[in-house]
Amino acid sequence: MSGKPAASAPVRMFFREAIARAAREAMQADPRVIIIGQDVGAFGGSYKEFAGLYDAFGPARVRDTPIAENAMIGLAVGAAAAGLRPLVSITYMDFLMLGLDPLVNYGVKARFKTGGQLSVPLIVKTTAGAKGQGVAHSQCIEAWMMSVPGLQVFAPSTPADAYLMLKAAFLAEGPVLFVDHKRLFPVAGDVPPSDAVADVGRAAILRAGDDLTLVAHSYMCRVALAAADRLGQSGIRAEVIDLRCLSPLDIATVETSVARTGRLITIEEGQKICGVGAEIIAQLSCLPLSFHCERIAALPAPISSNPVLEAAALPDPDRVVAAARALMTKPLHKEYP
Amino acid sequence: MDEIDLLRQMMTIRAFEAALMARPDHGFQLLSTGEEAVAVGLCAALGPDDQLLTSGRSIGPALARGLDSGAVMGELLGKLNGTNQGRGGRGHMASPGQGFFGAHAVVGGNLSIAAGVALAGKMHAAGQVTACLFGDGACGAGVFHETLNLAALWALPLLLVCNNNQLAISTPVQEGVAVAHLTDLARPFGIAHDSVDGMDVLAVRAAARRAVDFVREEGKPFFLECRSERLAPHSSATRETRSPAAMEALWSRCPIARIEQSLRASGAYGSGELDRIAGDVADEIDAAMAAADAAPFPAPEDVLHHVW
């Protein structure tokens, strides 16, 4: 395996290695940090995202669970309330649904309902996204979670952010839903040194542009960037914003961009109705801002493992480019009506 | 703790709940009428460093665990002197600093939470016992079986106490759980178990002590069933389904009357002493009510505090 990275320079690594690195550093720094989940121990995680942790920290702190997401999350919530700092891994985001009761009815409400006597420093880490695994193993439901008061929702799109945001999640005092994506694991990227600190609540401008604003999170940032490249070749300069964090949502960064471009396309792999884009546009609509917009999301159908149907349902650069060209034909109204 | 103290604790619960229900603003309550011996007998077996989690039927256990009756009354009435500053109510009452990790109103919801508390205790609080009190109605929930499985697999110091009052609102336990005895549910997981008459506070205390000692010494889970009778409807908003005649017969099993009669019969306590205790209990309840009435409600802007 690769040698230890120097603390002072960025190191290129795979997405899974960024996660393992953040987890390892958190576990070294704080004996209260534990990892629980299916296949997290000797197997090292379904994506090898916990590789090396079992050997380093042993079975008391890296615990394989049976397939029981309700109790897995409940146990992690209770352990956090009682003073541990657990990360519970839910391999497929689809099965987060099984554990929503302990997370939403206890985990995010414990501090409120006890008048501050309990806090729940818990990370629920889960992998979203479609990649040929069928209707019940492909979903992106983070939009359902961003409206839960008391729950932070992180969605990194790069190895650097996977590292920085997971590191920040281990230091949070309340529950964090950390959502990564099946299609991000093959990605390699430069990860900052151990002393780097992330401003997790701030969206990132991945690419600057004045003609229109593309807003995305997680894997869809790569779709947005690919679309922006193609648009750039025909003279359309798209600004690409990576939300990074869905709750709290950095609407200010999006507002600044849309105020300048006047054109917004939101891109998400989840559903359009009540999606991330719906929330962004609703918030912007209440501001003194004039803009044209389009939401791109999965088609309103289950995501099949059938390669033809899966590809048809998901957003891709072609759809973004087509929507962008259509938006570019709409004249801008620079004055507030 | 003497038997007289057990009686006093049960009388306190009964009088507290009666005083609460006499108020027009009593709110939605689940009472421990008939089930006081389970709460008192269990808490008599727990140590100060142990933790107790309960279902929504929390008033009796909270008082038995030693929470201040004024703070409990305040919590039930939504006042700032409440254990949770009035935010949780009966369904979520908590005082972790006093070994009452808290109630949770979701049926079965506290079981996996308790397993997590037990794991934290196993890792960082050697000898601590985490007890979770729940009803027969939770025994059909998936999370109940998931929790038994995890507790057995991971050897969690978890005491699961099923207060089997034989009714899940209107569903008799025989129609809710497909086993002959609830302790049968622990057997497949190899979890040690016992069953006790929940109307006999001395028997409950003895059985709970054996169970607590087992969990503390073995570091393994234990399942204790307390067979009780629900002498009131399920909640203050639920109608009674049993006949008056049936209720009269059940009242003959009242756990408070039982130990009171036994103490009188033993000659250890005379009427005067027992009346004095009743008077002390009444005074305590009056003081609790006065404290709650004197306390303010939270300010409306407090609604956004403690969310994050």
Added chain:
Amino acid sequence: MIYALTVPGPIEDAEEVRVLEWHCAVDDAVNPGDLVVELETHKALVEVRAAQAGYLRRIVCADGGWCAIGAPLAILSDTLDEMPGEQADDLPMLLVEFEVC
């Protein structure tokens, strides 16, 4: 003949690989079946073994380095007499083929 040892694209789920360790040095003889280099994808280790005899002449991507799919990892030649030029782009490729599970 001079060859560029290359992982051909496109490969689903792999844009680049990490070179873990070269198991032979410049001007070493390479025989069929010899372990030449270990690569790492996001999911697995890949052992690259020689399919034909030759000599390793230049390592383009050193230990710990990253190599894009389709870009040359190293230059090999049939004999030691041949002198590889500066460029690797137009050389015939020795292909490293694998699937990411």
